[in-house]
Amino acid sequence: MRVLLVEDEPGISRLMRRGLEEAGYTVDTAADGLEGLRLAEENTYSIILLDIMLPKMDGWSVCENLRGQRNKTPIMMLTARDTTPDKIKGLDLGADDYLPKPFDFQELLARVRALVRRDKVNKVRIIRVGDLEIDTAQHRVRRGADDINLSHREYELLEALAAHESQVLSREAIQERVWMNEDSYSNTVDVYIRMLRKKIDANYEVKLIHTVHGVGYTLRLPDAQEA
Ligand code: CA
16 A cells, blocks of 8 residues: 655654554655645555645645545645644545644554545445456556556546446546546647556557547457457
8 A cells, every 4th residue: 555645854754654664555755745746646645644834835735736636545634733723624625634743653553544444435446447457446557467557647537438448438528527627738638548558558469548530539448350
């Protein structure tokens, strides 16, 4: 399980990292909000531990940004502030839990386990298309024996296609699902399809992502004559 820890105090970050790794987690760390946001966009995590007072971008803004992109990774806010308005603000912005510092590390671990478990219960589902396997709880993608690391957007795009296996999704439908109402360029979908193909299909004989000219895209095993 992979955890993103966004914390600017080097001592706390180091301690938490060690504790989490001892508990069996793989930990990525960021020391400011922008770096945290970038990592959260580029990778998929089981949970994000997010300090509030951070250089460059505070934890609230990071949380708001991620939720605005429909990133649903569980977020636990960590902060020295434990006043109720702060707590409500964090939860309003889409955080899942809130832990005031200083905290007991065992409590942190218990809450992390609870959040990850809750997230899994909400979406226990493995989607399989040929040798492609998408674990929608963990946001893990594999082809055969290979782990494939996707950015958040690439993952959302793949999940949208895979959830409608063999159906053709128009660019507009994809745009709406993955980018919602955000501004995006007219070729955004094509650009992301190209990036996704590089990771999902380029190195494999059987291609899964197909262009349906004039209509859109579909994810499926090729027909016998295409294979
Ligand atoms: Ca801080």
